[in-house]
Amino acid sequence: MKPGKPWKGTMTRRERFNAQMHYLPFDRTVNMEFGYWDENYTQWDIFTENGIKNENDANKFFAFEPPKVLGVNLWLAPGFESKIVEVKENTVIKTNWEGILLEEPKDGHSSIPKYIRSSIETPDDWKKVKEEHFPRFDKSREPDYAYFDKTASDERDYPVGIDIGSMIGKIRDLLTVEGLTYAVYDYPEMVEDMVETVCTFTEDMLDKVLPKYHFDFASGWEDICCKNGPLVSMDFFKSVVYPCYKRIGDKLHKHGVDIWYMDCDGDVRPLLPYFLDAGINCLFPYEVNSCLHPADLCREYGRDLRIMGGVDKIQMIAGKAEIKKYLESIEPLVARGGFIPFCDHRCPPDVTPENYLYYLDLKEKMFGLK
Amino acid sequence: MSILTEISELVQKGRAKEVQALVQQALDEKISAKEILNNGLCPGMTAIGEKFKNNEVYVPEVLIASRAMTKGTDILKPYLVSEGVEPAGKAVICTVKGDMHDIGKNLVKMMFEGSGIECIDLGTDVDPQKIVEAVKETGAKIVCLSALLTTTMINQKSAIEALCEAGIRDDVVVMIGGAPVSEDYAGEIGADIYTNDAASAAAAALAALKNI
Numbered sequence: 001m002k003p004g005k006p007w008k009g010t011m012t013r014r015e016r017f018n019a020q021m022h023y024l025p026f027d028r029t030v031n032m033e034f035g036y037w038d039e040n041y042t043q044w045d046i047f048t049e050n051g052i053k054n055e056n057d058a059n060k061f062f063a064f065e066p067p068k069v070l071g072v073n074l075w076l077a078p079g080f081e082s083k084i085v086e087v088k089e090n091t092v093i094k095t096n097w098e099g100i101l102l103e104e105p106k107d108g109h110s111s112i113p114k115y116i117r118s119s120i121e122t123p124d125d126w127k128k129v130k131e132e133h134f135p136r137f138d139k140s141r142e143p144d145y146a147y148f149d150k151t152a153s154d155e156r157d158y159p160v161g162i163d164i165g166s167m168i169g170k171i172r173d174l175l176t177v178e179g180l181t182y183a184v185y186d187y188p189e190m191v192e193d194m195v196e197t198v199c200t201f202t203e204d205m206l207d208k209v210l211p212k213y214h215f216d217f218a219s220g221w222e223d224i225c226c227k228n229g230p231l232v233s234m235d236f237f238k239s240v241v242y243p244c245y246k247r248i249g250d251k252l253h254k255h256g257v258d259i260w261y262m263d264c265d266g267d268v269r270p271l272l273p274y275f276l277d278a279g280i281n282c283l284f285p286y287e288v289n290s291c292l293h294p295a296d297l298c299r300e301y302g303r304d305l306r307i308m309g310g311v312d313k314i315q316m317i318a319g320k321a322e323i324k325k326y327l328e329s330i331e332p333l334v335a336r337g338g339f340i341p342f343c344d345h346r347c348p349p350d351v352t353p354e355n356y357l358y359y360l361d362l363k364e365k366m367f368g369l370k
Numbered sequence: 371m372s373i374l375t376e377i378s379e380l381v382q383k384g385r386a387k388e389v390q391a392l393v394q395q396a397l398d399e400k401i402s403a404k405e406i407l408n409n410g411l412c413p414g415m416t417a418i419g420e421k422f423k424n425n426e427v428y429v430p431e432v433l434i435a436s437r438a439m440t441k442g443t444d445i446l447k448p449y450l451v452s453e454g455v456e457p458a459g460k461a462v463i464c465t466v467k468g469d470m471h472d473i474g475k476n477l478v479k480m481m482f483e484g485s486g487i488e489c490i491d492l493g494t495d496v497d498p499q500k501i502v503e504a505v506k507e508t509g510a511k512i513v514c515l516s517a518l519l520t521t522t523m524i525n526q527k528s529a530i531e532a533l534c535e536a537g538i539r540d541d542v543v544v545m546i547g548g549a550p551v552s553e554d555y556a557g558e559i560g561a562d563i564y565t566n567d568a569a570s571a572a573a574a575a576l577a578a579l580k581n582i
Contacts, residue, residue, distance in 0.1 A: 039521075090495060091470070104470060105495065111470040112518065114494050177473055181430040182437070185384060226473065227549045228567050229428040270428070290549055314550060317520055348520050 001360050003050065006063040007031045008369045012157035013065050018216055021259050021282070021306055023337035029367040032066040033058075033342045034285045034309060037110045039349040046353040062360065069219050070148055070209075071163030073140035074201045075170055076133045080119065095119075098174050099129070115176040121183075123190040134197055141201060143209055152213040159216040162209060162257070164202050167195055167244045168232055169222035169264075177231050184236045192240050199244040203251065210255040217259035218252050220280065225266030227290040234270060242274045249279030261308055265345065266290045269297075276304055285309025287344045298333055306338040313343050316351045316359055323359050327366055334367050341367065373399065374410035377442065381414025382421075384434030386441040393442040403449035407486065411442045415484025419569030429477065432568070436480035443483070457488035459579035461512035462504045462542075464492035466529055469522035474548055474568070478514055481572035487512070487579070498525070498532030505538055511582050512575050515561070517548040526551070527559040543578040547571060 009016065010027040019026040035055040041047050052058050059066060079097035086093040093103045099119030105111055120126050152160045171194050172180045183191050209215075224231050232241070252260060261282035262275060267290050268283060275281075286294060286309040294310040310333075315326040333339040341363065347356065371379075373396050380389045389411075396406045418435040421427040461482055465475045472494045479489045490508050492500055505513060513533065517523040526546045533539040545563040546556050556564035563578065565571040 037521075103494075105468075109468065110519070110521070111468065111495075114470045114472050177429070178433055181433045184430065185434050226429060228422070229425060231429050233430045234428065270425070313520065350520050 001062065001357050001364075003061050004063055006065070007364055010369070013067075014157050014159045014216065017067060017159035017340075020337055020340060021217070023303055026337065028369045029334055029363075030065060030067075030340045031364070031368075032064045032340065033062070033347065034344075035346045037346055037348050038108070039110060040347065043349045044353045044356075046357070065158070067159040067161055067216065068151060069161045069163050070143075070151060070213075070215075071165070072143050072205050073138070074163075074165035074198060074205065077135055077138040077140045078133065080133070099133075100174070100176065118175045118179045120175055121179065123187050126190050126194065130193075130197065136197075136200065136204070141205065143205070148209065148213060152215065154214055160213075161217040161219045162206070162213075162215045164206070164218050164220050164248055164252075164260070165198060166221050167199055167202075168237070168241045169224045170198065171195065172224055172231060180232060184233050188236065188240075191236070195240050195244055199247065202248055206248065206251045210251060210257070215255075215257050217261060217282075218248075218257050219261050219263070219284070221263040223263065223265050225264055225268050225271065225290075227266055229267045229270050231266075237271065238274060242278060245275070245278030245280060253279060259306070261306070272301070272305070276301065282306035282308060282338075283310075285342065285344050288312035289314050289344075294330060294339070295333060298336075298339070303338060307333070308340045309342050309344045310339065311341050311343050311359075313345060313348060313351065316343060316347070316355060320355060320358050323355060324362060327359075327362055331366060373401070374406065377406065377410035378414035378417065381411055381435050381438045381442070382418045384431070384438050386438040389438045389442045390445060393445045397445070397449065403446045403453050404455045407443065407446055407450065407455070411439050411446075412484055412486055415439050415481065416569075416572075419481050419484065419572060423567055423569040429473070432477060432480065436484065439480075439484055458486040458576060459512060459582075460488045460490065460508055460510040461514055461575060462490045462492060462501060462508065462510040463514040463516075464496040464501060465494040465516045465518075466522055466525035467495060467497055468525055469517050469519055470494045471516075471518040474518065475514070475516040477568035478516065478547065478571050481568040482514075482575060485572040485576055487572070487575055496529075498529040501529050502532050502536045502538065505533070505542055506536070511542055511579060512545060513542045514545045514547070514571070514575075517546070517551060520550045523548060523550050523555065526561065530560050543575075543582070545571060545575065545578075 016026050017030055041053055052061055080099035082097050084094045091103050092106050095101050101116040102113040104113035120129055260280045261284040262280045263284045265287040286307045294307050315322040377392050422432050463479055465472055482489050490504055515526045515529050517526055544561045546561040553564045563574050565574050
């Protein structure tokens with residue numbers, strides 16, 4: 001790996017991304033990664049010695065070519081005021097910008113916080129929060145047209161996507177996992193209204209931007225699964241969330257956007273048929289350890305399913321032999337198309353810099369320009 | 371359908387208020403608290419756990435069933451005490467040092483309690499020494515260690531080492547779980563049991579308690 005030196009290629013970034021995602025001939029795989037834990041920036045010598053402090057720095061250093069994603073605010077406007085409630089020996093209890101009371105490590109090390117209580121437990125709570133924090137019309141929901149014009153011009157040579165946000169994952173964040181479960185059971189109409197609210201924001205935004213710009217893909221985020229499957233009731237998902245995906249998918253298809261990736265960790269298999277039917281045809285970053293080897297999933301869904309990610313971080317931690325073996329196991333998928341390989345989440349600090357560089361070099365050797 | 375079967379089915383459906391009412395009715399009909407627990411509430415949680423293990427239901431259904439079971443056991447508690455009913459065993463359960471994540475740990479706790487195992491829940495981000503102290507204080511025979519992250523799963527090993535240093539490792543069965551953890555890893559760090567899901571963990575714990 002030579003710092004700042006892009007992989008050789010014969011196509012533009014945009015041509016390559018679209019060819020790879022549509023199973024057309026491509027010169028080499030898209031060279032991208034999904035970032036790092038905060039700890040990597042202080043613990044990896046390759047980062048500290050080269051002044052790399054964030055993902056942008058790292059992308060430049062490694063000459064990655066991630067697609068750009070444009071969007072507007074589809075969530076709280078304004079957010080809640082974040083307040084520290086209690087400082088304990090090793091942790092801090094606070095309300096965050098989504099109004100959730102949570103406990104997190106005081107030293108700031110990476111860990112999902114312990115969620116204690118949501119600001120929304122009853123329909124009355126939601127009514128108040130909706131009025132105060134979820135206005136349909138707000139400046140933050142307007143596209144920055146100057147930036148969109150500049151970034152998504154038809155002459156561009158790089159791929160640009162549109163962020164369609166989240167239909168249920170952000171609501172899960174707002175209510176907590178337990179809170180969402182109980183609310184779906186106790187107040188299904190309230191949760192349905194929450195989903196409808198965010199879906200409407202998304203549709204409003206798409207109506208503004210889709211006629212003006214030619215996006216290469218759409219991106220979404222849910223993180224609504226764990227290693228034991230969905231964190232939302234399947235009945236609710238099928239009857240409320242899936243129809244919203246369909247509405248959005250129909251708009252995207254009408255404007256020629258036929259790649260839609262979803263960031264959803266965990267075992268997504270129960271949701272996958274509904275994703276695919278609605279037009280969500282790519283998993284990102286496809287966490288292997290909580291689901292299946294991507295070859296097994298691709299065998300089941302064929303060319304209907306694309307994957308971005310899918311390089312098992314556990315093998316990247318394990319060592320060079322394991323990395324080589326794993327990359328060899330996905331070689332046919334990359335060659336087939338519809339598969340852009342990178343670490344299946346933000347790369348953790350327990351992958352050594354030496355192993356990471358080995359992985360990047362091997363990736364170029366195997367999937368770069370022949 | 372007997373009232374106990376009905377309680378079991380309502381637990382599985384998560385119908386908390388109806389579970390509460392039927393548990394009270396069963397007590398009024400002079401059914402012992404032990405029988406209501408063992409033949410009504412616990413079979414309900416065991417059944418939902420089995421479905422969870424087989425991917426017929428997912429986390430939300432387990433949470434809802436557990437909430438219903440808790441409503442029932444809250445009514446039973448004073449009666450269980452007066453009847454002198456002992457739990458099937460005791461387990462110290464926690465998420466290990468450095469890790470704040472608690473959904474997996476809570477699911478295991480729910481399934482344990484649904485199997486009649488008393489849980490001493492130490493919470494999240496738990497220091498190994500606190501685990502040692504809890505085992506000594508409570509006499510728990512099971513220690514459950516949860517970790518979500520590759521960077522914190524190493525603290526499952528630290529907890530086991532602390533049990534060894536305290537000379538009580540052989541007194542307990544150590545179970546580990548969490549997204550990055552595997553059977554191989556359990557062997558590597560000297561844990562006794564790894565299971566893939568909360569329901570299997572409860573079944574494994576009950577089996578282990580029988581062999582102690």
